[in-house]
Amino acid sequence: MSTHIGAKPGEIAERVLLPGDPLRAKWIAETFLDDAKCYSTVRGMFGYTGTYRGVRVSVQGTGMGMPSASIYTHELINEYGVQTLIRVGSCGALSTDLNLRDVIAANGSSTDSAMNRVRFDGLVDYAPVADFGLLRTAVDVAAARGVEMTVGPVLAADAFYTDRPDLYDRLADYGVLAVEMESAAIYTIAARYKARALTILTVSDHIRTGEKTSAEEREQTFSQMVEVALDTIVA
Ligand SMILES: O=P(O)(O)O[C@H]1O[C@H](CO)[C@@H](O)[C@H]1O
């Protein structure tokens, strides 16, 4: 096992879905995978491996925020040989063109986290981006499934609750679709270790209108996003 994942070598597939919520990981495994087996309960951050359309796929909770997601992404790639990672998360819409439960694919991820400033000695504003091949496949898969998926940039924020809603307005002016809390770190770490990563999100909250989904809905109802992610990861 690695420091934070209780799997033995070979128990995690090369292709992994990454929900923030560990109970969403359990729901995905039980609902969409065949022969799913739990390989880790360390810290309650569940991980499962099963098959989807005959291909081995794992699903690993990452927790909330970039420090937590960075740990799981790093260990999955470096200790378990994971090569393809698709985050399946919830997000708050900044764009007035989006509605609750819409699906988004994040082609790029701005961040207010200092993690990459530290990584590049404050000299470069690194631009974390999705793997183009995965993104292209996800777009094709969504179209084939009749899922309207908006592609665009998101903000990966350190804080869920903000004192600066004016910054969200400005980011929306620059085309940023939504805010979540992990994609920039996942994209950066995947790039560093030559893995492929994509983030697909469902709008759980609307920052403009104040509408929101329940905790249970965030855990167990974002099926369209999961189906697009699974079809993409096995393609
Ligand atoms: O639903 P998940 O995947 O956890 O994603 C979003 O939800 C959490 C905040 O509620 C943050 O982790 C954010 O990125």
Ligand SMILES: O=c1cc[nH]c(=O)[nH]1
């Ligand atoms: O508003 C939201 C909703 C989900 N995740 C976030 O980070 N923010």
